[in-house]
Amino acid sequence: MIEDSVETFDAIIIGSGQAGNPLALALAKEKWKVAIVEKGALGGTCVNTGCTPTKAYVASARAAWAIANAPNLGIEVPKSPTVNLKAIKKRKDKLVNQSRLGIRESLEDSAQVTLIRGTASFVDKTRLKVGSRVLKADKIFLNVGARARVPEGFEDVDHLTNTSILQLDKVPESLAIIGGSYIGLEFAQIFKRLGSKVTVLEKGDFLISKEDQHTSELVREVLEKDGIKVICGANCLAGKNKKSGGVTVSFQKDGKDQKISSTQVLIATGRIPNSDLLKPENAGLSISEKGYINVNQQLETNIEGIYALGDCNGEGAFTHTAYNDFEIVQDQLLGDKKRKLSDRITNYALYIDPPMGRAGMTLSQAKDSGKKLLFSRMPMSDISRAKEKGETQGKMEVIIDADSEQILGATVFGTGADEIIGTFLTAMYGKMSYKTLMNSVQTHPTVTELIPTLLQQLKPLKD
Template sequence: MKEAKKQTFDAIIIGSGQAGNPLAFALAGQKMNVAMIEKGKFGGTCVNTGCTPTKAYVASARRAWEIRNASDLGIPNPKLEKVDLRKVKERKDKIVAGSHDGLVDGLRKESRITTFQAKGFFIDEKTVQAGSSILTAPNIFINVGTRPRIPQGFEEVEYLTNESILELEELPDHLLIVGGSYIGLEFAQIFRRLGSKVTIIEMSGRLISKEDPDISVRIREILESEGIKVLCNSHCLEGKNNPKGGVTVLMNCGGEQKQASGSHLLLATGRQSNVDLINAPAAGLKVDVKGFVQVNDTLETNVKGIYALGDCNGKGAFTHTSYNDFEVLKNQLFGDKKRKVSDRILNYALYTDPPLGRAGMTLAQAKKSEKKILFAEMEMSQINRAREKGETKGKMQVIVDQETEQILGVAVLGIGGDEIIGIFLTAMYGKLSYKTLMNSIQTHPTVTELIPTLLQQLKPLNASS
């Protein structure tokens, strides 16, 4: 068999995600010839199976909820016929296709970018195989992302992941969700609002255990108020297919053997790195125990000329952190070399309804620090705008360094929380005194007008309290 001829490029990118795509165009803009390798759909998780499609589903579920609850605002409650999941999916597919097709078109029009629709893996530190093609370049960028993690005990069960559940065309009668973190909770509320019965099964003692306990409690109350059943402290989980269809999850809840049966099972038990698919040892790359490529503060690996961006480097698990990786690397390659990964402030949102916006430290983390802390919280029910909208669930919390007067952390659980968090982030990145926000005049009537009032309530926090 004739050996494949090596194709030489200035740069190779493995993975077409939220860091890899803009990087390809940036490199091409510097007159570099780029090989872009993608084993799945161009655009990565966010465009195809993550943010874009799931938020389209969130919007459809929200509209169904609004119709069912119209009478709360004095409007006769119209009858909502059974939701047609096929129509919801068609809308999602159209939105996804617009983003995906636009990207593919852009890649193909750029003469300096050559695309390879194949699995890419290292042969050595400067050589990558993509399908039957052998590629070499002095600079290689890894942007391979993550995939759903399937826990032991469920390998032989008929299950859904965050990807396959988006392809359903009929609503589940009863959706079991193993995993009470961000992905699981979003899908729980989506399918409950669309008309499915939903049960969440979580191993730990509370939902989204990375959050402060009171936030976890509030979110559980919100979900349960919509008829979602929550089973925490569910250990020794195992799934089995039922003879007549459906799935049963067996669990040991506090020493008592229990089980839950449903028509469908969604496994939302976290993500695992795709680095195991690219033969990292062949390039001499250091990979940590969780499977993430180890990188420095400017995203270079232990091998000169090889960089890792996005979820696969363990430095973030969000679209915005992946894109920031691109911005850091672009600055290091073509800019003043001042930007680095450690500059960014952790922030994200949980897209339940109401959403949770989070930035910086949690309260638990603040208590463990050696800083003198100021803390304040206020109920969303104290905001006129929230009352007028009839959406008063949740609260705001803010953590401040008493000595520097800078905001260290914020949680906004409530209507508009995913947007409001941006105001606090601006102050945090600008290293503003909290007093600047406290003395600001926010527009009335809005939810953000609570921010100055919230900051006026700041009091010293006892670390032991």
């Protein structure tokens, strides 16, 4: 390899996701010469196969549900809604393309940024190969994301992933979903409301296994009320293509062999990081057993000058955590070097309808902490606003450290939960005593006004 053919930059960023793009622009503003490498569509998972397209589908599914349930609110609808998946997809594609265009224009408008298309792999600690090009920098930032994991037994079966299901232009007559966690459950409700017969097959004993059992049971109730069939404890899952079209899924439940057939199968059994595409061994990068790139509190890998951000570092698989990764790295490079990974409070949402918002510890995690705890839980059916909207499913619960009076965790599951959880999260970041929130005056009529009432009913949590 001739050194003269190497293109040298101040920084190389691999991946144009929610950490890579803002980092490229931030460094360019400081006159760094930046290369950003992207093998696929600009914007990463969020823009192309995650938040933007799926929440567009959630909105369409919600509209279909609202029409079908209008009689419950005294609105008579002459007939059931007609679902046009081509039109839904067209609307989704427009939103995605607008985001992609905005990203492309912002990168192209910066004279300091060079956008390079292709798959990057390490040559050594400072050099990367992209096609026939060799790039070199002392600072390299990995924002390579993740992809769907296809389990054994489904490799040779016609199947959909979270990416390919968004390209359908016809609602499947029936849809079997392998995996009962966030991605699987969101698509389950979307396609049930759009007209599919949906079955969710989960290997574990409960849905969304990272949540407390009480939350899992409530989520299952909501899905089953929507007409989704949920089968937990489904072991030895395997698929087989049918000659007549569609797929047969076989599994064991309670020691008995069972089968279901469906026109389409969605694989939603988790994701694997794209770190393997980088040939990380050439740079000597430390990789976990699950393929994540190991990082320290400042998101630097074991190799000085190489950082990993977003889904590929295993420190959060959300847009907001990826963007916070950017903020941490930006602070380390250009700021006062005070921000770190451990400052972040876990928070996310499950976008079924009603949604669930989570912040901090689960109840089981809090119990394992050894802290003296206060706990309160109330059903959404106790709040006037939920009754008035006709959406009383769900709950609100909070966990308090009795000694410090600070909120350790909260779960809001019900109408508006994805927004309401922010109230708890703000109090947690502010290290506020729960009593301040308890004594606050919240607007009536809102679902948020349940929070002071919830806190007034705290009781010591016993094992």
